[in-house]
Amino acid sequence: MDLGEKELIVNSEAGNLLTELVESIQECERFYFSVAFINFSGLQLLLDPIKEAEKKGTKGKIITSTYLNFTDAKALEKLKEFSNVELKVFVTDKEIGFHTKAYIFDYKDHFKVIIGSSNITQSALKSNIEWNVKIISKEEAHFIKDVIKEYNNLWEMSVEADHDFIKRYEEFLERFKKSNHAQNIIYEDRKYVVPNRMQRRATENLERLRSYGENKALVIAATGTGKTYMSAFDVKSFNPRKLLFVVHREEILKKAKETFELLLPNEGYSFGLLTGNHKQKHVDYVFTTIQTISKYFHEFEKDEFDYMIIDEAHHAASPTYQTILNYFEPKFTLGMTATPERSDSRNIFDIFDNNVALEVRLHDALEDELVIPFHYFGITDIESVDLSDVDIDDIAEITKRLKVNERVDFIVEKMDFYGHDGDKRKGLGFCASIDHAQYMASEFNQRGYKSVILHGGDSSEKRQLYINKLEDDHDELEFIFSVDIFNEGVDIPSVNTVLMLRPTNSPIVFIQQLGRGLRKFRNKIFLTVLDFIGNHNKTFLIALALNGSRYYDKESLKVAITTGFANIPGATHIQMDKISQERILEQIDRENFNSMRYLKEEYNEFKKLNSGRIPYLLVDFLKYDGAPDAVKFIDKEKTYLQFVAKVEKDDSLKKLLLNDAFEGALKELSCKLPLKRIHEFVIIRYLLDHDSIDVEIAKQQILKLVKNVDPDTILHAFECLNQNYYDSGQLKTKPKLFNFSDGKLVKTKTFSVLLEHADYRKYIVDVISYGIFRYEKEFRSDYYGMPHFKLYEQYQMIDAALLSNYRKIHSSFRGSGLLVNGNEFFLFVDLHKEADVKESINYQDKFISRSEFQWQSVNSTTQQSERGKNIIYNKQRGVNLHLFIRKYREIDGKTEPYIYIGKGNSVQFEGDKPITVRMELENEVPSSLYTEFTKKV
Template sequence: MTDEKKLIVNSKRGNLLNELTKSIVECKSFYFSVAFINFSGLQLLLDSFKEADQKGIKGKVITSTYLNFTESKALKKITEFNNIDLKVFVTDKEIGFHTKAYIFEYEDHYKVIIGSSNITQSALKSNIEWNVEIISKEEATFIKDVIKEYEHLWSISVEANDEFIQNYEAFLSRLINPEMTQHQLIYENSTYITPNRMQKRAMENLERIRSFDEKKALVIAATGTGKTYMSAFDVKNYNPKRVLFIVHREEILKKAKETFEHLISNSGISFGLLTGNEKDGNADYVFATIQSMSRRYEDFRRDEFDYVIIDEAHHATSPSYQLVLDYFEPAFTLGMTATPERSDHNNVFELFDNNVALEVRLHDALEDELVIPFHYFGITDIEDIDLSDVDIDDIAEITKRLKVNERVDFIIEQMNFYGHDGQKRKCLGFCASVDHATYMSDEFNKRGYKSVCLSGNDTVERRQSFMKRLEDDADELEFIFTVDIFNEGVDIPSVNQVLMLRPTNSPIVFIQQLGRGLRKHNSKTFLTVLDFIGNHSKTFLIAIALNGSRYYDKESLKVAIATGFANIPGATHIQMDKISQERILEQIDQENFNSMKYLKEEYFEFKKLNQGYTPYFLVDYLKFDGAPDPVKFIDREKTHLQFVAKVEKDKELKGLLEDDLFEGALKELSGKLPIKRVYEFVIAKYLLTHERINIKEAKHEILKHVKEVDEDSILHAFECWNQNYYDSVQKKGKLKLFELHDEVLYKTDAFQTVLNKPEYHKYIEDTITYGMFRYEKEFKNDYYGVPHFKVFEQYQMIDAALLSNYRKIHTAFRGSGLLANGNEYFLFIDLQKEEDIKESINYKDKFIDQNFFQWQTPNSTKQDSDRGRNIILNQERGINLHLFVRKYREIDGKVEPYIYIGKGNTVEYKGDKPITVKFELETEVPANVYTEFVKKV
């Protein structure tokens, strides 16, 4: 056996944690020597240590007191394992300790990993770290030297017994600030604060929106992601003379004023509060509650303020806000909200002229490190809990079955095993009902865990009182059990543990509850989430919520589960035990995500969260992280309204749809969703309020949304609206909205007739608005050229015709796996062939690795044909080969989209009729996308 070596780095392809957890449970014994152990990293290894203990695998761990970075809590936890011996190297001023070595002994060899990673969540999962793994026979000199050095370190280190840990803990507590130990002290000039990535993106987009004379915009970002700082940065750049900052709650107001004062200091600007108690309305920058401003707005001139900011903008549709907003005439108005909910069933998007400067949802916030990472542990519930035959809406029956003493003991056992970050546990437990929450609180109190039940029945004062007690490190209260009052809007920043104690029936609620603990706070570095997974029929919804993608299919979900949700960014960790994984995978296999039954269930669950309002509008689905994809409803019934009318049995809506012109217009727009270039919808939006548009005007409007646009693509968009490239089937049942004459696009009389009726107009506008919002979320404001393809985005075959400005019937782009438009060649490739395809035409198309792809041409292609030469000499002949790949042709009876993996260039070829070609890809396929293509589940 020769020595085997590999480099381990943290990436979407893998990380050190994966290597360690696998090795710990497969080796004969293990030996670690690391300078630092934090509980954040140790928690991720607990299950592997436990499994090793059960298998009789022994371990030794050495760590150090170097820089006081190692946490006493982590040492204490390691000593709970019978199979692990722990020692600590006590450093002094002369000698530091900086080893990072992981040694695994097998029957006939050793595996040694040496590099830069300590046992912290970031080092194991997300930091830039280099670790080298070497596998070698035990007689090798290298292994002998490693073992000898380890034994020496072991001999000069101190046993981490109770006395040592108590002394170390006492020492740490004597530091000036127990929450600011030496390893956390970072030199920082507090007067020089720079915007984070989210804030920079928002400011750039706000500047772009204003450059086109737009006067309003909305920023959507989760609580705790820095919206107030973002608004202060933007105000600082914009430099208005007078600013009005309006909030719903007074406690937010003072913090906002402090943020602005801190960031815009030494500038001669005065800052004042306008509240029930303070009346400083003459300040340059006024911070007001809506309650005070709605009583006093007429004391100011209409143009008094240059810049108005509305915090918690989802309240802005209420009458008090409307009074104020209708009165003032600022140069610019910024709305900020964590969730663009409709208040009183009104649309907050319209209030800000449908200009969304930024939308940051959970995955974005994790990626940009705007919130803390979470460690999610999916734990199979005890056998006594059987929910397999219960309706998910039968809360009384679910409550009855969850109220089991043994389950309480099991929850406490798991809670104590996994622990939490920080000194005091501050935990929210989400329950099925008030009765269930009361039961959990009572049972926890009986067992000595100080708890309380809070619900919507409690007064605001009582809730706030207990929330303050939970946040108070000196108070004994550790648990608040609740139903749904903490889903949105209520903030306890220092929460460090969340218990999911009810069956998940909605990805939206799951994400909201998870989000309650993700606020950054100096007492924690991560959130512990324990989810007790039963055998309910909708358990798979957990996977949809954790996957973080609204646009999923069965296969991508299965791969996400099998890979431990490798697509989740940063140090966040998702781990499900084997039983839960198998249960969820089985449910996903059995579920048809495209069936009417499933779509109806998804729709009605969403309606329930929409305060019971029927979601007539597509933009309703933009409100919540985890909401269903309404395009699935459109695919089913041609338009969203047709779907709603059908499932609601809504006679009034069916009556509206009996108007052929309205239904035809809606079908024409809905059939283009989700849009893959924004030009057509920007043009349509403009023509809602104008009779005609020329190329120059269209370019001006389009540049409000993208950085660049070419005029030929605008003309092509005009031609598409003129239905130049529709076949007879495509035209059937669809209204022609616009007509093209001499490169000017006009609104048709028929479409104007539809728009003249307000009850129709609002649905037409909604469809256009939704298409543009969704486009901006997925494509941002980048220019992709011609063809207009974004790498790793989903496309159908016919999209290639549209996006390459193809000027023949677009439905010609179907059937064959190789299509062309001039020098642009489009290769549409199915990796998994249908079983009934004969072996003679079973193309050998496959990924060689993340940079190379093998493809076989159609059987008729010869090397000496013009097309054959274009393929094998593509670079020499200026031919662009665009590769579109999908794993399966269809899933659950629905044709799957292709993923565009970019352009490929031929580097090798062989054979004839067909030619086997090896492409080098211009863009490396990311690990998570590559895994989804090649992994078999």
């Protein structure tokens, strides 16, 4: 940045004040801060750079204030630990407020000053709407002289924050909290309780499903995201005469009843509990446990309830739930779950008629602020713990190597350094084995940190006892060490610290363990996650988990790591030390994510999480946040079943696949995954139970899942299923499953016969269900117009033919970088022209900025040709230029997809054969994607 230049710093995808402060502390010779408030949530994010500055001998002065009592005494105490920081506090009174937010950095030959709106809190540094102006100037400039003079005046007016001052301030805050405790109570007026974004989406989707005759649906959302509120909003809209709310555990029943009473106060309904202790059967809205209703259901009429809610619906496949679900005949049944795993061979999706009204996973929940932010610190483990030559599944050996006194000291040191939110530490430590957990609890107890161990063999009473003790602010218990029991289903809302003490061998388990601390809770601001990263060969799985995308490639992962996971929403902060970063980047470079060896490992790891059962169905991979991308298995062997048969050496599967018609049908359906248009699979789903379908029925079926549909697109889908646009090679090798004539699409005899066979039908239905569920997850119910492209989604060239209703052979849509369908021009661009030669970049096709792109036509195009004129005068001629970009043509031997970045309009052009065109993009590319396209790793 040039001297005298000014820059506005805002918190956005492109960057934030925290990044600027960290960089400045690392590079300056001295620093001076003056901020009205310092919260521990913000200070924790600056601890490492301040510590580094201390090691280098970089000194700093910090002034904060007691204004409005917002500064944490704990933050002041923490700052006193640094020998390089002098700390003063401006003590305010009623007359004088203190509002400064200034960060001054002294370099060898200039000053950098940042003045604006941000205090030191996690939100101000990362996610709030804040304006801060950065100015770089020479020391002799008037502005710098004024700033330093004012800072020195403030320094003189402030008092030294010694331990005595901090103690008195802390005692004052305690008294203040007690006398003003009412201020901490959230004011909840039922008139003003409005649905959040997730709840609105769910209720809209439920309304649409019901409007097309559906009477069951499932909502999948992370713990603590407000599913009960969402169900109450939907009940309010549905307005049932009688309601049955069924839960698995009694402790959440009263809270659910209170939520409904809050949101439905004036509807004239009575509410009651039907449990072991309460028998209020004759009320309008009955809240019951599965244990109680399974004893009393015969006392109710089958159609007694208009609306039934099954909470924790992943239990719905069990016999007790099945009895209830089969007995009652409500007008609508809603299932709610955080993890839709199967509890036996019955699929939970089937139970709710394959209608998923909504799915909210961790990244969505962070984005919608349904859970609290987390501060993740990836810390390189001590050298004496060497896991480089040990199999990650050899738990006994891993346990032996982790049971090191020196490691416990290191963990305690880091834990004390980073601290935690709130007064009492409430921690969960995830260990490799029971033996490891016992060792950790024993060592922590010896060091004065009261700890216990819980594992799968403990009774639910024992678990509840220790959970209650941890939750209690006045109990000494600080840590529960466990193996896997807290991965899902156990809720400890007040947890503020998570220790990852074992090698991560599964992104799914990592996300589940992280999720244990993300529940919103009174006065809880953030979760501290300390992950002790060893040198085992699967360290990169942490990056997969944190990146939050099931569908990743090497390049996007590497960019995420080097940018500190800039794509993660809100005030969440992810920081890995340099050694861990380099170790993970090296592993990613070495790993081939498309090799059979890697895919087998990924599959086997998932199988372990599936209770060791073979995941025969594709929909099994939709159960968990962080599950592998099942389409990779299909790409390897043409069908998922073929992959399973090969890995499992399963003779019964191999025998099934000997039927050419069945294998051909599976291949034909599987090659369409992942779906970019849902129409074909919705039509096929209808034809599983009907002989034929016309455009009108197809429209009704499609509108259950998407908000709008073009009649011509339905017709095009019929034509595609009739194989109208296959080339001669495809027609020879692909089985004919449907015939289209006289306005109807009809099943062929081949397909009908396959569906009569129970096993064939099961696997065909699975491919259809997976395709539809995954489409809903990625595209939701939105309508994208014609052509049907979603911004920043991945596409192959041939997808452009399908999604623009191209009525010639689709396989011709490949080869050249420009493909045309009428006035729709599709520009496919490789930023790096040669695979695997990263230095060989054709600089003619490039981003000029996030809103401008330079593109070069093929060598034969002239400005005088019709095609040339259509490109350079596209707007005047009504031509749409659609841009699809990818960084590399292929990675690890596999062709990469393109990313759709929307339409561009030519604003400048030069040259002939080829023409170089400068385009203005209709949509500014998000900064995280722009970084991914343009950053070299």
